[in-house]
Amino acid sequence: MQPKIDLHVHTHYSYDSLITPEELIFYAKKRGLDGVAVTDHDRLDSALKIAKETDFLIIPGVEISSLNGHILALNVQEPIPKRLSADETADKIHEAGGMAVACHPVTFFKESLGNNTNSKFDAVEVINASAFPFNYSVNNSRKIASRLGIAQVAGSDAHYGPEIGCAYTLVDAELEVDEIIKAISEGLCQPFGRAIPLTIRLKREILSLKRRF
Secondary structure (H helix, E strand, O other): OOOEEEEEEOOOOOOOOOOOHHHHHHHHHHOOOOEEEEEEEOOOHHHHHHHHOOOOEEEEEEEEEEOOEEEEEEOOOOOOOOOOOHHHHHHHHHHOOOEEEEOOOOOOOOOOOHHHOOOOOOEEEEEEOOOOOHHHHHHHHHHHHHHHOOEEEEEOOEOOHHHOOOEEEEEOOOOOHHHHHHHHHOOOEEEEEOOOOHHHHHHHHHHHHHHHO
């Protein structure tokens, strides 16, 4: 079995996302996904809450603001402190039994780890559908993952329902959170995806402005 998982999705519990829990499940199923990782900014409670309220596979996660850039903590059950160094953050994630992923490590307009991505990480998000410029991000993120010899994964970094599933990871595992995380850590996964279309990006920005004002 190869579950199709979007490993980077934000819900409206993140300050910059429009996605409700209902929209999360609707679009995930519409895109043919088998599961998603809910990775709201610096908070885990939303992912744990959504996971309890649905039978759809939810990997509880958080996008952590470290001092050196953003880091995904996947399959954690307790909050991870923000504003620590990248190395300290990875250590805290592992102490909590989770997986540390260097998300969008090489891109503009995002808090990227760049050269702070090292072998303490379990995986590199080589395809981030929201990254700009997209091809530059993918090519250089792949180089980092290859140099470090760690798993390559993909996620949409969705903040608007139709963006979900623009990037995803195929995992050689049973459809269970622990099995999926274990397989990724062993490199039994493949990243796929494309850039979020410009029309969808523009619509998201318009809706975000309407919500703000």
